Amino acid sequence: MAYETLRTELEDRIMTVTLSRPDRLNALSPGMVRELLEVIDEVDRNDEVRAVIVTGDGRAFCAGADLGGGGGSFDRRGRSDPQAHRDEGGILTLRLFDSVKPWIAAFNGPAVGVGVTMRIARHKARLNPELLLTIFISFTPSLAREDRKRGCRPSPGRT
Numbered sequence: 001m002a003y004e005t006l007r008t009e010l011e012d013r014i015m016t017v018t019l020s021r022p023d024r025l026n027a028l029s030p031g032m033v034r035e036l037l038e039v040i041d042e043v044d045r046n047d048e049v050r051a052v053i054v055t056g057d058g059r060a061f062c063a064g065a066d067l068g069g070g071g072g073s074f075d076r077r078g079r080s081d082p083q084a085h086r087d088e089g090g091i092l093t094l095r096l097f098d099s100v101k102p103w104i105a106a107f108n109g110p111a112v113g114v115g116v117t118m119r120i121a122r123h124k125a126r127l128n129p130e131l132l133l134t135i136f137i138s139f140t141p142s143l144a145r146e147d148r149k150r151g152c153r154p155s156p157g158r159t
Contacts (some may be wrong), residue, residue, distance in 0.1 A: 022058025064113025
């Protein structure tokens with residue numbers, strides 16, 4: 001299947017999914033979420049796939065949600081369907097958790113917000129100690145306060 005924001009490759013029963021928006025540091029867009037949900041469904045149905053590796057194209061794994069729309073990136077007012085852009089990262093994270101295949105994140109660079117949340121969604125997730133330090137630092141209350149000052153909702157786990 002062809003995608004606009006992802007590349008997929010199946011080799012030796014391992015599916016490699018590459019987030020492919022390097023110009024936006026692979027920031028998660030609504031289209032990328034839809035495509036990732038399609039890939040998860042396909043992987044779960046495909047007995048030829050034993051495991052999935054997800055990585056990023058370019059110098060980042062995933063820069064979190066795409067905020068290219070500025071302050072209106074998450075503003076649902078005035079949209080014909082206010083639910084259309086609702087917590088896409090959460091929907092993706094829950095679907096990854098329910099996947100029947102193992103997903104391995106090959107961090108090739110920075111992972112922010114949902115870029116980290118995607119990885120820790122798995123049951124029995126294992127993380128490199130350096131990554132754990134990064135997560136700990138990013139979940140500190142002072143950073144959550146900064147999120148609120150900018151009008152952003154903190155990532156899951158941040159207070």
